[in-house]
Amino acid sequence: MSVIEDAIREFVEIVARVTGADASKVAQEVTFSNREEFGDLSVALPSLGVKNVQALPESLQGKKFVRLVKKEKVYYNAYLDEKEIFESLFQNLSEFYGITKVDNPKYIIVEHTSANPIHPLHIGHMRNAILGDIISRMLSCRGHKVERRFYVNDAGRQVAILTYGYIKLNKPDPPVGVKADSWLGFIYSVTNVVLEIRKIKGELNSADESRRAELIKRLDELVAAAATLESRDRETFYRLVDAINSDPDPEKSIADIVRKYESGTDKEIVSTVRKLVDMALKGFQESLDKLGVKFDGFDYESDLLWRGEVKKVIEEMMSSPYRITYKDTLALEVNVQDERVRDALEIPKGLELPPLVIMRSDGTSLYTTRDVAYTLYKFSRGAEVVINVIAEQQSVPQMQLRAALYLLGHKREAENLFHYSYAMVSLQGSKMSGRLGKYVSLDEVYELVKASVEQKINEKGGNREVIPEVTSGAIRYAIASVSANKQLNFNVKTVTDFEQNSGPYLQYTYARAYNILDKANEEPSVSEADPNYIKGDWRNLLILIAKFPVVMKKACDELRPEDLVAYLREVADVFNKVYNYERVLQEPDRGKRFTKLLIVKGVERVLHNGLSVLGITPLKRM
């Protein structure tokens, strides 16, 4: 129990006693005061059902941390005793201050990023990776056993398209000096665009007037994408186009690759696909390393297929009473009606959940079905909770997944599977498309931000060694500070702007605090500190520091990085303000100096531990 929580409990006791309201209800309604003049803790009395607000009797005083409770309008506001807070807080400030473990830690698997291994990671994946990494850090900060896993979607149609193009090029090695995922992305895009153009041209003859217009518009888009791709590498582009166009039935060739890979019987196909996929994954890890994102394991879809786990799920579906015929094929009716079940599975009331098609007509599997098998696999590893960090576009398939699990009798798994959804990242007007090869890659973004950091550090004659940490800090902050469900309109300026609202600002502030302590040459003691000096901004800082454990707990439990970011920034703001007009080391009075040093120590710990949870490196020098 932290100091601030003790203080809150005292206030709750007082309010509960005087109003007769239930203590747990009061605890729910108590907030940190939103303005200095209203004290430190507040509770709106009407929210407790108290109509006639009474002034507090004198006898209510005498608590340790609550010095005074005042009635103001319809509020009771508590004023905390900064001397008691200060003493209790700094008596034994732990290195791990603010990190509170839950009583019942769980085994939680966080699946994130899981990008198709067919093109380099782009800024959408960057959001996914950083959010996934941060929520993993948050959960493990709370003491949970967290495993981060990357689902390798190597069995789908898209990998088959890439493989097809690669084979058509006679399986070349990537050119020297080119990152493999980027090179594969080019092959994939060209192949896909050519295939789509072919398909549309074929459809065009038999289309009616309105459909024709639609197709032509789509065709224009494809041709434009093709032109852009052509300009990247004419020679490869045309070799690929010619090779594909000489194939009488490319769609069949691709379907063959899917089938052969799934069955695992064709050694040639298996080794080719695996080679390409692993090349892409290597590129991903290289990109993610720069942002400090690591995985505990990569799970290949194909392994689930080859081990028979997907087959088992399909059998369960085939013998399920919910099996239906849908669009001339077998499907699972997943549109559960029971309101309570829908609630538990977070399926919106108004949504008609479409049936889940069990497999393709040629017997090969589909993504969501494979995902059922994968989810069961994750739980079979011992996970009690599974969190999938996946774009909002996939919310319907994620619901189908939960519903399918539930209907197949995997109730516990269905109810403990969560979709951590995030909105799309758009790119200054234009829309990204992995399929058309239109994207800004994570690597490109990283380089842009890095160039900006480098320039800034050169200007200031700063520490060039920390360029990577500052770059990663800037990017992480930009992602972490926006709620996941908000669309992110990415512009480079936002991330390369290192003003007060940025990762580098926090890192810089940390360095300031750290260096004061580093240069102090003395160990301040609480008993010799001057408690009368805790006022004004020093007091504000102290109270902010005291709040840290509560803020951290809440942000981590609710998986809201943006709350932690906002709090850390406030700490940094107040600290920088004091820093500007108050000397610490030059303070001649020993007692006052100790007070200041201890509070700076608190700021240092809060920023250090807070930034670490966000995966932003606290820097001693920058």
Next chain:
RNA sequence: GGGCCCGUAGCUUAGCCAGGACAGAGUGCCGGCCUUCGGAGCCGGUGGUCGGGGGUUCGAAUCCCCCCGGGCCCGCCA
């Protein structure tokens, strides 16, 4: 057309789920500090019909209804 998400200062955004005190920041713009224990800083000013309209309530940015705008989904893709 149906469903889901979003709409808060010029721009980015917190507060909305669990309704309460003059809606809080950053950035931009205008003016000041002039290098300090690290200026990636500090101080002041400017800027808001909380998309619009109804309703519920003692009280609505927050809850309910309708409308408007943006995004996403509605494939035997993922």
